[in-house]
Structure formats: C-alpha cells, structure tokens
Amino acid sequence: MDLFFVSRARVQERPELYSGVGEEAVWRLDFRALPDRLPVIVDGQMxxxxxxxxxxxxxxxxxxDPEDTLRHYAYIVLRLIEFLAERGRELGxxxxxxxxxxxxxxxxxxxxxxGGTAWDREASVINTLLDWMVGQGLRRASPLRAVGSTNPLASGMSRDMDIRHLSLGQYVFFRDVGLGGQTLDGEVDPAFRGWAPNRGRAASDLALMTxxxxxxxxxxxxxxxxxGLRRPGEVVQFDLQECAKYRKHRIVFVPQDALTSVDRFLLIERPEMAEGLVRALERRHRELLVVSEIDxxxxxxxxxxxxxxxxxxxxAIPPRLRRVTVHEGPAGLEPLAVFIGHGSLMLTxxxxxxxxxxxxxxxxxxxDEERAPQLPLKRYRFHDLRHTFALRLLDFLMRRAAERERAVVRAGTATLAEHMAFNPLLIVSRRLGHASPATTYEYLRYLEDPMAYVDAVFAQWAASDGDSYADIALRAMNVEEAGHAAPR
Structure with missing residues (x-):
C-alpha cells in the first residue's frame, strides 16, 4: 500500500502529462470540496x-488541518492497515x-x-477511527472491550503535564548562544554560518513574551x-483563532521588546530571503493568495x-493558507508571513x-564550561518558552494579588467580582487560551522548587561533626577497596 497527498498544483504544473484528465481531476476535487494535502491510501491497483x-x-x-493533523493520522492508519494485512485482516x-x-x-x-506518551496518542487516533466506523454502520461495535474509561489499547500510564521552563540565564544562553550564534563571551562565533541568527532570536523572544x-x-x-505601520515604542495586539489549539479565540499582546527583536530580523536578514523567492513565487502564482489590499x-x-x-x-486564515499568502513588494511577490527561510514561504x-x-x-x-548555565537532560523545545511565560506571569500576578489582598484587608472592602477580575489563575488561563482553568492549576506546582525545602529540612540530619553520612561512607568504601575492611 502507498500513501499519497492531494495536490492540485502538481497537476496544473504538468499539463502535458495529464491533459484533459488533469482538468477533470481538478474539477472533481473542487466539486467534492477535497482540500490540498488530503491523505489518500491506495492499494496495489491504485x-x-x-x-x-x-x-x-x-x-x-x-x-x-491536512498539513499537520491529517498527515500525522495518515501514517498511523497506514501502519495499522499494513500490520493487519499481514495477519489477513482489515479494519472492518x-x-x-x-x-x-x-x-x-x-x-x-x-x-x-x-514510549507510552507517543503510543497513547496513536491509540487515541485508532479509537477515534473505530468509533467513526461504528457510527457509520461499517462495524457493528468496536472490537475493544472498555473497562471503565480505558480499553486494551491504553498504555496504562498516568501522567501530569510535562511542564518545562527556563531560568533567565538558561533562556539567554539558548537564545544568544544556541540560536544567535554567539560565544559565551558575547562575541560573534566565526564558525556560525547559515542559520539566520536574528530570525531565531526574534522567534524565541516572540514566543517567550507572548x-x-x-x-x-x-x-x-x-x-x-x-x-511598517506602528511607531517606535508602540505595542500591538491581535486576535488569534484559526491558528490556535482547538481554534479557541483569544487576544495576543505583543510587548515592545519582542517587536524590537522582530524588527531587527526584518531589517537585517529577511530582505535577502524574500529576494531569493521572487522567481519561485512567480511560477507558483496560480496557487498563491495574492493580497491586493490590507484593511x-x-x-x-x-x-x-x-x-x-x-x-x-x-x-480566520488557517496555517495552510498563510503559507501561500503573498503581497506585491518592491521587488515583486513577497510572502506575507514574518518568518520565512531561504527558498521557503514559511518555515514548517x-x-x-x-x-x-x-x-x-x-x-x-x-x-561543561564554567560560564555556561546548567542544561536539562532533555533537549529544549520551543513550547518550553510558553511554559516559562506562564510561570513568570503567574508568579508576578500572585505576588501582586497578595499585596492587593493585604490592602483590601486593611480597607475592609472586597467584592466577588474583584476577586474574579484579579484572580491570577484566571488571568493566565485567558492569556494562554486554556480550554479549562484546571489546566492552569498544573503550573502552581512549579512556582517554587520543592527540592530546596527537602535540602533545608534534612540539612542537619545528614551531617555529623561537619561530615555527612555520604562522606563517611565514601571513606569507608575507600578503605575496603584498599583491602583494609573492618571485620563485620
């Protein structure tokens, strides 16, 4: 079996290969309202x-979204179908x-x-497919017997949110040295080539501060x-919906420092990237959304x-359409997306x-250098910057709420509406676009390091006359290794 993806542009770019059949195919795709990049699994006879x-x-x-969601689902379903075929079975x-x-x-x-996390995501896709088949009458019932809220495909793992955040030192290290191509001394690393350092810095600042x-x-x-419209020092805000998770609407505030970082990328690096795309965009003109007016x-x-x-x-513009949205610039067609690459309308x-x-x-x-901050064992994710934003904002709002609470107690006046309006968890939940405030509660456990309390509590328990039990044990082990073990 093979996996293909719908592409009108492929047919339209090579009319000599498809002739009238190609025009018929495009018409049928439009008639059936089938989007580009829709996955199609075919057998040996196509x-x-x-x-x-x-x-x-x-x-x-x-x-x-065909680009991300359906593509991910397609590979899962293809693997399952091929596995079942080896056993002489089908989905039905x-x-x-x-x-x-x-x-x-x-x-x-x-x-x-x-791992368990990856498998549970795959199992969720399979369960959704089976439930749809039952709803369509393609199966009488799901073959999986549920026990409570789980079934045999579940890994059985119970997990909290994987919240990972960065300290200020770690973030500057990641942004300037990792993405920005600097040395630990703050100098430009001559070995750093071709990675668009200002683009990486701008993206990380925008992610962190919003x-x-x-x-x-x-x-x-x-x-x-x-x-090109705002004045220096201004901040901006815009509505977010189609690109958000679950398409949940919220307003994004972009502070001045993040805009300054983006402007630096737009001035220094982006023009060269856009210039290299002009000819390619002219050839793809038919599949692009060419903007003529911005209101x-x-x-x-x-x-x-x-x-x-x-x-x-x-x-209301989804990610897949944003990738092909362009406008007429000084040198010709230019992507309307901020973050582009060499030869790419928008980075995937x-x-x-x-x-x-x-x-x-x-x-x-x-x-291992002394000036480098401690790194986690797992590689940084861009999503860690969102967690860092949430924790820093929550910490600030919690402290402000405590000060306000003390002032209210002294004044002796407070209303339920005020408590709700100034509730730190509700504010952070709105800024993050969480579907439920319960998700935001997960961040409370990360406001302070619990291991610091453990170290403080048992500091005196683990030491005797200046020596910890670990020091005493280590000396005893050295004696034993030297052949002078004390009789037991």
Whole structure:
C-alpha cells in the first residue's frame, strides 16, 4: 500500500502529462470540496483503501488541518492497515487480539519501541477511527472491550503535564548562544554560518513574551504585528483563532521588546530571503493568495486565490493558507508571513525543529564550561518558552494579588467580582487560551522548587561533626577497596 497527498498544483504544473484528465481531476476535487494535502491510501491497483480514505475526507470536512493533523493520522492508519494485512485482516474485520498484537509490536517488539506518551496518542487516533466506523454502520461495535474509561489499547500510564521552563540565564544562553550564534563571551562565533541568527532570536523572544504556541507564533503575518505601520515604542495586539489549539479565540499582546527583536530580523536578514523567492513565487502564482489590499481598521485583507477575488479576516486564515499568502513588494511577490527561510514561504514545524536541534548541539558543545548555565537532560523545545511565560506571569500576578489582598484587608472592602477580575489563575488561563482553568492549576506546582525545602529540612540530619553520612561512607568504601575492611 502507498500513501499519497492531494495536490492540485502538481497537476496544473504538468499539463502535458495529464491533459484533459488533469482538468477533470481538478474539477472533481473542487466539486467534492477535497482540500490540498488530503491523505489518500491506495492499494496495489491504485484504488483508494476504505474506510480510511472516507475517514480522512470526513475529518477534512470538519476542518482538521491536512498539513499537520491529517498527515500525522495518515501514517498511523497506514501502519495499522499494513500490520493487519499481514495477519489477513482489515479494519472492518480486525479483532481485539489483532489490535492488542499491534500495540505490542509498537511498544515492545520493534527495533525502537515507542514510549507510552507517543503510543497513547496513536491509540487515541485508532479509537477515534473505530468509533467513526461504528457510527457509520461499517462495524457493528468496536472490537475493544472498555473497562471503565480505558480499553486494551491504553498504555496504562498516568501522567501530569510535562511542564518545562527556563531560568533567565538558561533562556539567554539558548537564545544568544544556541540560536544567535554567539560565544559565551558575547562575541560573534566565526564558525556560525547559515542559520539566520536574528530570525531565531526574534522567534524565541516572540514566543517567550507572548506565550503563543509554536503554530501560533510561527505563522504570524505582517499585518498582525502592524509592520511598517506602528511607531517606535508602540505595542500591538491581535486576535488569534484559526491558528490556535482547538481554534479557541483569544487576544495576543505583543510587548515592545519582542517587536524590537522582530524588527531587527526584518531589517537585517529577511530582505535577502524574500529576494531569493521572487522567481519561485512567480511560477507558483496560480496557487498563491495574492493580497491586493490590507484593511487594518477591520483586521481584514483582500486578494485573489484560486482564480477568485476573496476577503478574509486575519484571525480566520488557517496555517495552510498563510503559507501561500503573498503581497506585491518592491521587488515583486513577497510572502506575507514574518518568518520565512531561504527558498521557503514559511518555515514548517520540521524546519523549526532543525533550528532548535542545531541550537541544542551548540549548547551541549560548551555545557561543561564554567560560564555556561546548567542544561536539562532533555533537549529544549520551543513550547518550553510558553511554559516559562506562564510561570513568570503567574508568579508576578500572585505576588501582586497578595499585596492587593493585604490592602483590601486593611480597607475592609472586597467584592466577588474583584476577586474574579484579579484572580491570577484566571488571568493566565485567558492569556494562554486554556480550554479549562484546571489546566492552569498544573503550573502552581512549579512556582517554587520543592527540592530546596527537602535540602533545608534534612540539612542537619545528614551531617555529623561537619561530615555527612555520604562522606563517611565514601571513606569507608575507600578503605575496603584498599583491602583494609573492618571485620563485620
């Protein structure tokens, strides 16, 4: 079996290969409202494999992102279908034992078994597919027998949120040395080449100071940051929705320091990147959203896309459309996205992963130097900057709320509305766009280091006459190794 992805541009770029068949194919894709990058699994005779393709189409109609969500789902379903085929089964005939065997092959038997977190995400996709099949009458019931709220595909692991945050020293180290190409002395590293240091610094500052998720800050457009319109020292805010998780609407505030960092990238590095894209964009003109007018007052833009004049609210433009949104610049067509690369309209998540992998390699190369801050065992993620934003904001608001509470107690007046309006957890929850304030409560455990309390409590327990028990044990072990062990 093979996995393909819908691409109108591929057909339109090579009319000599498809002739009238290509035009018919594009018409049918439009007629069925099938988006580009929709996954299609085919068998040896190039026939769509059902019900997988029907499920992908259903998810596309629900608005799931073909570039990220459906692509991820497609590889999971393809692996499962191929595993079942080896056992003479299909999705419609798979038994519980087949699915449990598949779980075991992924988590125990393959050369590099997947961990519990990765498997639970995969199991969730499989369960969703099976439930859809039942709802469509393609199966009488799911083959998995549920026990309580779980079924045999669950890993059984119980996990809290993986909240990882950076200290100020760690962040500056990550931004300036890892992403910015500096040495520990603050000088430019002559060995640093081709990684766009100002782009990495701007992206990290924007992520840290706004708390946006990677998909949110990496897809930001010029108009949203009022590029070329705002005056020095101004801050901006814009609506976020289509690029947000679960499309949950919220307002993003971008402080002056983050805008200054972005402006530096736009002035120094981005023009050269955009110049190298002009010819490629001219060739792809038909598949691009070419913006002709930007209405800052209403937060909307107008342009031509797929042969039609269209109008969009900025917040309603999904990531896949933002990647092909361009406008007419001084040298020709230019991407409207802020963060672009050499030969790329907008950096994808995998491209940003390569940036942070390279940054981590630079950090670990100097981690043993005295001036380098302590690094965690796990590689930094851009999402760690969102956690850092949340914890620093929560810590500040908690301290401010405590001061206000003392003032209210002295004055003897307070209302329920005031308590809710100034509640630190509710404020942070809104800024992060959490679906439930309960998620924000997870951050409370990270405001202070509990190990500091443990060290303080047992400081006197573990020492005797200036020597800890570990020191005494170490000397005893050295004596034994020298052959002078005391009789027992």
């Amino acid at each position: 026939r769509p494999v059902e019900p997988a393709c029907g499920w992908f189409r259903h998810l596309a109609y629900l608005g799931r 005939t798979a038994a519980e034992s087949d699915l449990v065997a598949y779980r075991r092959s992924r988590t125990e038997l393959q050369d590099v078994p997947v 708390g946006m998720r990677p998909q949110e800050w990496s897809t930001v457009l010029f108009p949203e940051l009022a590029v 800052y007052a209403r937060g909307r833009l107008r342009g031509r896309w797929e042969g039609r004049d269209r109008e969009f609210a900025w917040s 998540s995998s491209s940003w992963d390569r940036v942070r992998y390279q940054a981590w390699d630079r950090l670990t190369a100097v981690r």
